[in-house]
Amino acid sequence: AQEETQKQTALLMQEIEAHERTDGQLQKAKEAREAANLAKSRYLVGIGHEFRTPLSAIFGYSQMLERDPAMPPHRVDAVRVIRRSAEHLSGLLDGLLDVSKIESGRLQLNRAEVRFGDLLDQLVGMFRLQAEAKGIAFRFEAPEDLPPVVFTDEGRIRQILINLLSNAIKFTDAGTVCLRVRHRSQIAEFEVEDTGPGIALADLERIFQPFERGSAANPMVPGMGLGLTITKLLTEVMGGEITVTSTPGTGSLFRVRLMMSAAMLSTASSQPDLPIRGYRGPRLTVLVTDDDLAHRNLLADLLTELGFTVFKATDGPTCLTLAELHRPDILLLDISMPGMSGLEVAKRLRASGQDDTTIVLVSADTREDRPADSRSAGTGADGGQPHDGFVAKPVSIPKLLACIGRLRAIDWEYETPDGTDDGPPDFAASELPPQHHIAELIHLGRIGYVRGMQAKLAEIAAAHPELERFVGRMRTLVSNYDLNQYMAALEAVYRDDSHDDASHDDEIRNQTA
Structure with missing residues (x-):
């Protein structure tokens, strides 16, 4: 019995040793898998950063060219294709990174x-x-x-x-x-x-x-x-x-x-979806800091056109020097720069007492794609963020301007749908639909029936494809809820074509009835 006990004990010890070896191998395999997964994520983030930097220049300049009123219409279509292709490439990069973010539980939703x-x-x-x-x-x-x-x-x-x-x-x-x-x-x-x-x-x-x-x-x-x-x-x-x-x-x-809860009509529905041509109020100073020449010049060109006073810096130390000299109102700051990162620059600025400067990170490093947290004394030393906002590369001009406008409470000036400063759009007689259509559009505008206006414009577009300019501009006014401009344009057209004839007044009454 003692010999059998010793034999069974030896067998058990051998089995324990075998389990320990297996557990060690499993632990090594787990560590190798985690290291490979981390390397994959780092590779995806790194290659995403490398792609986003040149893609940002393509995307940004295509948006600027698309906004240029001197651009011929057929060239605008070509530029629009370039811009959409850049958006598509950016979406592919986001998709690759999203898989890693979801697996690691770092994906954020912005409601x-x-x-x-x-x-x-x-x-x-x-x-x-x-x-x-x-x-x-x-x-x-x-x-x-x-x-x-x-x-x-x-x-x-x-x-x-x-x-x-x-x-x-x-x-x-x-x-x-x-x-x-x-x-x-x-x-x-x-x-x-x-x-x-x-x-x-x-x-x-x-x-x-x-x-x-x-x-x-x-x-x-x-x-x-x-x-x-x-x-x-x-x-x-x-x-x-x-x-x-x-x-x-x-x-x-x-x-x-x-x-997807419905919201009351607010800033999202009243904000004009039109190009920004400037802003009201005192001139603001912007310091653009980026080690990439193309992206630095892109942001400087855009903001200069809108009336900002722009300075440019190529790295962190230069940024700190210019910030101390000019005391900018807004600082657009890249994160990944040689020598000193953008986050370190932001922390030093806050530590020096520049709390009035609005700091917006503009970077291809999507790991920093998060809202600014409340900061303590502006240093970020306690875990708070030293910046006020973040915009990812490739930069969307509307998103960048929306971020700046929100943080600085800027009163933007927008282009009107017809490209002029004020007044209703002018149409030639050949660009107008029959008068009974205009009368019905006027009636729908008076009662504020937006869906009805959209349906009527769709009907006009289907029956008269040659009236693309009229339908397009009316649709823009309706989508922007600019009913005053909508009514002014229609009433001006109707009054001009009616020759002040009383029969047309009867026609309006009949149509609206």
């Missing part, structure tokens, strides 16, 4: 007021052109009672819909792609339906895995298999759900449901 109709119109306009270029139909279905303003993360919603619509158009060779939108009880529901090859039942769960594609997908169609993975992750992070139903050979239907 803000979003003009729902404008967001949908931009997406529909972009993908309708893509569908037409491929020879398939694109339909957009939405009720008239969609809320004009909602609370959500616009960037994430845009990313979800772009991924779904891109896939639908990419894999559909003939037929139709349809986007449907509904909103009720503070829940938004988006449906993307196509007549593509469909998805086999065995692939319905697998298609949401990274780098996976359905077996029915055309192998010649480009793609990495990350779009649906990112879409599912973003939907779940936002507290929503995504489902898919599909019939092989018939098509697929993706449905996304998200919490």
Whole structure:
């Protein structure tokens, strides 16, 4: 019995040693996997930074050229293509980084007021052109009672819909792609339906895995298999759900449901969606600090055109010297610079007592993409942030100006829809619709029925494609809720064409009745 006990004890000790060796190997494998995952994330962040720096110059200068009134119309279309392509590349970079952020739990959602109709119109306009270029139909279905303003993360919603619509158009060779939108009880529901090859039942769960594609997908169609993975992750992070139903050979239907509360008409609905041409009040001084020459000159050119006094610095020490000399009102500061980082520069400025300077970080380092926290004595030494705002590269001019305007309470001056300073737009007689259409538009304006105005303008555009200029400018006024300008333009046109004839007064009364 003693010999058997010793034998069993020896066997147990050998098994314990084997488990210890296995555990050690598992621990090493875990450490290697974590190191590889960290290296992957660092690589993605690094390559993203390298891509964003030149992409920022392309994106920024294309926006400036698009705003230039001297640019010929056919060149504006070409510049617009460059700008949209830069946006697409930026979106691809964001998608790659989002996977790492979600896995590490560092993804942030920015809930803000979003003009729902404008967001949908931009997406529909972009993908309708893509569908037409491929020879398939694109339909957009939405009720008239969609809320004009909602609370959500616009960037994430845009990313979800772009991924779904891109896939639908990419894999559909003939037929139709349809986007449907509904909103009720503070829940938004988006449906993307196509007549593509469909998805086999065995692939319905697998298609949401990274780098996976359905077996029915055309192998010649480009793609990495990350779009649906990112879409599912973003939907779940936002507290929503995504489902898919599909019939092989018939098509697929993706449905996304998200919490999206409606907002009362506020700054998001009243803010003009027009180019900024300057600002009112005393002139402000801006110090632009960036080690990249192209990006430094881009921001300086933009702000100089708007009336700011601009100084430029190439690195941190130069920035500190110029800041002490000129005491700028606004400091635009890159983060990654040789010698001294932008965050260190900001901390030193706060420590020197420059609390009145508004510091905005403008960087391709998306790890710093977070709102400014309350700071203690402006130093950031206790964990608070020494900066007031953040704008990611490639820089969106509207977002940059919105950030500056919000932090400094700047009263912007906007271009009017027709490019003049004031007064209603002028139309030639050949650019005007029949008088009964104008009379109906006047009536809808008097009662403030925005949906009715939009529907009437759509009717005019369908019946008279040659009236593109008239319809476009009226749509801009309606979308900006500039009903005073809308009514002034229509009444001026109607009065000019009526020759003050009393019969036209009768016509208006009949039409409005």
